Amino acid sequence: MSAVAVTGIGVVSALGHGVEAFWDGLVGGRSGLGPVARCAGRAGQVPPLDLRAVARSPLSRRIDRASLLALAACRLALADAGGLPAGTDAARTGLSLGSALGNLGETAIFLDRLFARGTGNPFVFPNLVMNAPLSYASIELGVTGPTAFLVEQESSGEAALAWGAEQVARGAVDVCLAGATDELEAVLCEVLRDAGALARGEPRPLDPEADGPCPGEGAAVLLLEPMARARARGARVYARLEPHPGFGVPAPAHGWARDPEPVAEGLAPLLADADVVFAAASGRPELDGLEGAALARALGGRGVPVTAVRGALGDFGAAGALAAAAAALAVATGTVPPTLGLVPPARGGLDVVVGAARPADIRVAVVNGLARGGLCRPLRLEATA
C-alpha cells in the first residue's frame, strides 16, 4: 500500500471560490454566514458560479446545484495542482464524491409536479439519483476509472476521501479526485426551522451555550496521488492523507450517540500524536456535547489545539471535506484557523483556538468525522517535509 499525497485542493464555500479565498477567510476569522432569503435566517451560501465556465458539455445545462458545486470544486482542485499529472490515463483516474442529502431542490420540484399533476418530470429525474454529481463530473472531466458515491450523513466528506485514498493506496488508480458536496435548500431549512433545530443567532461550535447550527452549503475536492509519484514529478504536496476505516459506537440509528467513552476509546490511538484536531462540532448541542466529552477524554488532558470550521461555513453533510481541506492547509502552512462564535471556556475544557489564527508546528492533523447513527470517520493528515 503506498502513501497518499494531497497535491491539489478545490473549495467552493460561503467564503468564496478557490483555496485562497477559503484559507484566507478561515485564517482571517471571517464568517461566511449571512441572511439568505430562501432560508429565512442566517446561512452560508456559495457565491454565484458561472455555470458555463464550470459545466461545459452541452447536456450539462441540466446540471443541478449539488452537482455544480462538486464539479466546480473538482475543476478548482485540478487547477490548483496545475492539471492532472502528464500522461495520466483516464481509465486509471478515480473519482470519489459524497453527499448527505444530494439534490434536494429538484427532488422538491419533482414531487410538486407529481402531486399536482400525477406525472413525473423526465428532465429532472436523472438528476435525482444520489450519484448525479459523480456522473456529471465523470462526464465533464472524462474520468473512466473506478468511481464511487458515498452517503454518510454528517461524515460524507470523510467517507468519500477515505474511499478515494484507499484506491490510490491500493494502486487501483494513479490519481483520484475525492471530496463531497451538499446544497443549501429551502425545504431543508423549512424542516429544520420547524423542528427548532437551528441556531437563533450565530452558531457557536463547542460552546456549552450553543443552541444549534446554521445551515450552509459547499463542496471540497482534493487531488490524491501516490506519494512516490508526486515527489518524482516535483508536485507541491500539502500533506499525506491516511484513510481510516472508521468505526461504530452504540447509538440510536436516527440520532446521536450519548456515551462519549466508546468514541474516545476509538479515537485515542489516532490522537496520540495529534498536533491539532479539526472537530465536527457545529453548535448542535447533541453533537458538540458528545464530541467535547470524547475529545477531552481521548486527549487525556494534553493541550492539543482544536478548531471547528462549521462556525464560519455553516453546517452541511459535506462540511467534513472542507474540514479536511483546511486540515491539509494547516499542515502545509503551520497555522490553525480560529473557531468563530465560541466564547471560552469550551466544552470539555478543550483548547479551542479563538480570535486570531494560531501558528503551530503541525506534523499531524486529525479531522474528526462524526455522524448520527454512531458513525465515527476520522481522517489523519501528516506533514511530509
Added chain:
Amino acid sequence: MDRSAVRAEVKELLATGLRLDRPASEILDDSPIFGEGLGLDSIDALELVVLVEERFRVAIPDEDVGRRAFATVNALVDFIMSERTR
C-alpha cells in the same frame, strides 16, 4: 392566441423549460429543435412534450406526431395552431 404570441411562448418554453444557453429571442424560427440545431436529446424531448401539452392544452399522442411537430420552431407553432382550432 395569435401565431406570433404562440411563437414567442414556444421559444420561452424552450429557453427556460429546457435551460438552454441562449435567450428565447435568439432561437431561430427554422432551427431544427433536435440534433444540430439546439442540441437537445431524448430526455429534453420527453420534457418538451409535457411542457407543450400543458401550456397549450394540446395532445401529442405518439412519437411520430412528436417527431413531426418538433422538427423546427415553425413546425411546432404550426402544430399547436392547428390543434387548438379543433
Added chain:
Amino acid sequence: MPAVAITGLGAVTALGGDVPALAAGLAEGRCGIGPLTLFAHAGRSTLAAQVPEPAAGIARALPRATARRLSRADRFALAAAGEACRSAGLTPELQRAAALYVGATTGGMRESEEVYRRRRAAEERRFRLSRLLGTPLATHAAVVSQALGLFGPRATFSTACSSSALAIGAAAAAVRDGRARIALALGTDQLCRLTYAGFDALQALDVEPCRPFDRERRGLSLGEGAAALVLEDAAHARARGARIRALVLGDATTTDAHHVTAPHPDGAGALRALVAALAAAGVPPEAVDYANAHGSGTRQNDAVEVAVLRAVFGRRLARLPVSSTKSQVGHCLGAAGAVEAVATVIALEQGLLPPTMNLRTPEWPDLDFVSSAGRRAPLAVAVTSSYGFGGHNVTLVLGRAESGR
C-alpha cells in the same frame, strides 16, 4: 487477488422472504412481477415486483425510538441482514468487529414523499423532522448496525443500479486488506412514487413484465427488496468451522463518462469492468460457466451488454448460459447488485441455472439465455454485472466453494 469466502446469505425479494424462497423461485421459474398496488400511479405502466412485509426478525431487537421510524427499505435490510448473519453462524462477538457496506438508492423516500405531500397539501401544519429522519440513505447502515451490534468500519454507496455491487466490492476489499475479518455487504431498496413516476416519465418501463434479451423488449420492471452476503477471510471461516457457500474471486469497477442515463453505445466501460474483474480473479474467459447479466430489459442496455459479452467471450458465448434475474424479481435498483449476487451464489451452490423469464423471441437466437427454468449444470465460476445510471459499471467474479482456493 486472494479469494474471499462467502459464509452467509440473506434475501427478501418478490419471490419470497428468504433465501430458500428465492432459490425455489429461481428453480421453478416463477415471475414476481405483477400489478403495482403499493400506491396509486397514473401513467403508462402498472406493474412492479412488490415485496410483502417481511417478518419482524431482528427488528424486534430495536428500541422503540428506532423501530417506529423504520422505512420499508429498512425492514427489508434488517430481514436480509438478520438471515445472512444467522446463516453464517455469527456470534455477537464476531458481529461487534464486523464491517458493514451498504448499497441503496431510495432510502426512506416512500415515507418521506408522503410527508412532503401532506405538508404541501396543508394536511399537516408544519414539517415534522422526526418523520423524515429515515430519508438519508445512510440510515440503513445505522439501523442494521444497531440491531446487530456492528461496530466495525461502515460505508454506504449510492451509484444507482450498481450500488450494492460496489458495496460487495468494498466488503471484499476490507477483508482482503485485513481491515476486517468479516464484512457484511447489503443492498436494499423500495418502490416509491418518485422513482416509479420518474422511470415512467422517461418511458423506461415496459407495460408488460420485462423481457430481457427479447426482440420486443420495451423497458424495465421495477422491483424492490434486499439481499445480504457475509464475506469473510477464508482461513478465519475454516478455523471457526463456518460453511463456505462460495468465493469472491475478483471484482472491478469502471465508469462510462458518457451520459446521465444512457449507457455508452460501445459499452467500453462495461467491457473494461468485465475484463478487469476476470484478470483480478485470475480467471480466463474460457473458465466462466455462467453470466448473470444486468439484463434490465431496456432496448439499449441489453444490446450493449450482448456486444460486451461477445467481445469478451467470442464464439464461446453461444455455449455460455446468460440470464437476467430481473426478469423474475424486477429491477431492485440499489439492492439489485446484492440480490443478483445471491442468486449467482445459489446457482453455483446448487449447480442450477437461473432462467430468463418472459423470453418469447430472443433478439440473438444464437445465444443461450436459459429460457426455461430448472436446468442443471456443473458451475465452477460465474460473473455478475451491474450497470448504474450515469455509467457506473461493476463486475463480480464468483466461484464455487470447492474451487480449491
